[in-house]
Amino acid sequence: MSNLLTYISVNDGKIKRSSLEVLSRCNEIAEKNGKTSSAIVISDDCSTIVENLKSYGPSVIYTIEDPIFKNHLNTPLLKALTLAMSEINPDVMAFASTEGSKDILGALAANRNAAALADVSEFDWTGDAVTAKRPVMASKIISSVETKGSPVILTVRSGSYDTVEKSGESKVQSIPFTFDKNELKLTLKEIISATGDKVDLSEAETVIAAGRGVKDEEGRKLIDELAAVLNAGIGASRALTESGDYDPSLQIGQTGKVVSPQLYIAVGISGAIQHVAGMANSKVIVAINKDPDAPIFEIADYGLVGDLYKILPPFIDELKKIKG
């Protein structure tokens, strides 16, 4: 049977919204073309995830449960996905674009002799080729791409589709899986986790991004205050992840993360294309920069020209007032 399968990404036991966006899109394609849309959860503990997934109505929720999936490791994940794909036989296997899925996308495609498309911003499938759009050249232009043959594996940028709940029974089916530590080939020595329980940057509704203009402790404090008022995720340009002032997981751009919030505030960021590549799809862009010719102003809806150290304090005060 022709079908679509969505991999459900989980972070800290919670379903990542971006994978629900992908599932919602697959549901829509399935409905339109008379196909089925299913989902797969691969985790050390699937039960709550499965329950929460039911409101999105995939035909079947497949589960693969094993303690090995507590941390991200490519070898077991690849084994589980290879197994799932050979049992389920999907025509289209879709992921949210995360570092975790990017890590295995190519290897899975090579293993399944599948066409692979990374980081698409739109996709469709009628039963033949998958057609999709991908931002290229540091997101300066959009390429239209097409696949040959089946299956097709793709990852989708967060924010590309809305999440839509759907009624209907979901069958739950567990796929037996075993993993012997000897198969690991590599060893996870340590996890250096930095972001803890802060707002997930790639899914935040509001993002404050700090750039080289944020020079010191005082500047970083202003960023924290602004983020706190707006309940925003904090990101940074490469200048500040490279300097060690901000954790590398917070880098926004071509090398870092792609974000698409409702509101993006660039503070002391020049707007190099590699940075813009990661944030140009934000709904409203505000930039604070003392250089009136900074390229960031070409894409900002609201460009505040001036010293961030002078603009942020009254800006924060006013926002506090508005928020009551």
Place this chain on the structure above:
Amino acid sequence: MKFYVCIKQVPDVNAPLQIKEGELIQDANRNILNAYDASAVEEALVLKEAHGGEIEVVLIGPDKASETIRKALAMGADSGSHILTEGSEEFDSFSYAKILAEFFKDKEYQYIFCGKQSQDTDSGLTGSMLAEFLDLPYATNAVGLQLEGENLIVKRQGDTGQEMIELPAPSLVTCSNDMNDPRIPSLKGIMQSKRKPVNTIAVSDLKNGLTNGSIKTSVVGYEEKPKREPGKKYEGEPDEIAKEVAQLLDSAENVI
């Protein structure tokens, strides 16, 4: 210790470009060594300087791409293999990985380094595809590398933090540009690069790797990104412009 580094010539994303009838027109004189591959070469050089060994770069591309091999040799790589294409083929990551896998089939090495993605297409597929074809353990998106004996300790950037992973040899790593600042070739390096050996192989000699159906994706057209409406610049007293914009974000945009 033998390191291979897979390098690619890509168009400079900073160069002007045009789209004519769905085709992308770029200046062939503004092609560069993929920035992520430059970091992979740099990392191999640092490891070689500390632990000894030999670095060979491998590139699939047309005749003109030999300048990119020279660039890596000028940085300090020891030798190159140029898998020569006609220049008209439209390979995707899958087919590049197949050709590379065929090249590596009878080679001996400890480590293969790739870039984490091509700067022009941001696909990020070739490295882990190649690892799978060669049945090698691998790590992607490396931001730091260290050798401990023959094992590599890779610091990779994950979704919420970094992971330290130990890889035995042989294995494959894809490198982020966040791991280092690639050196600029010195004049001496450039002179020396001219005498370093580059082995040229016709891609047709590796066609075993490129069976029917190896090209699985194709670009059917390009379009400009929809332009954003030009916004407004606020210059003047910090207090006033800050207040004004804050209010507009609430009343006009409803985003706070």
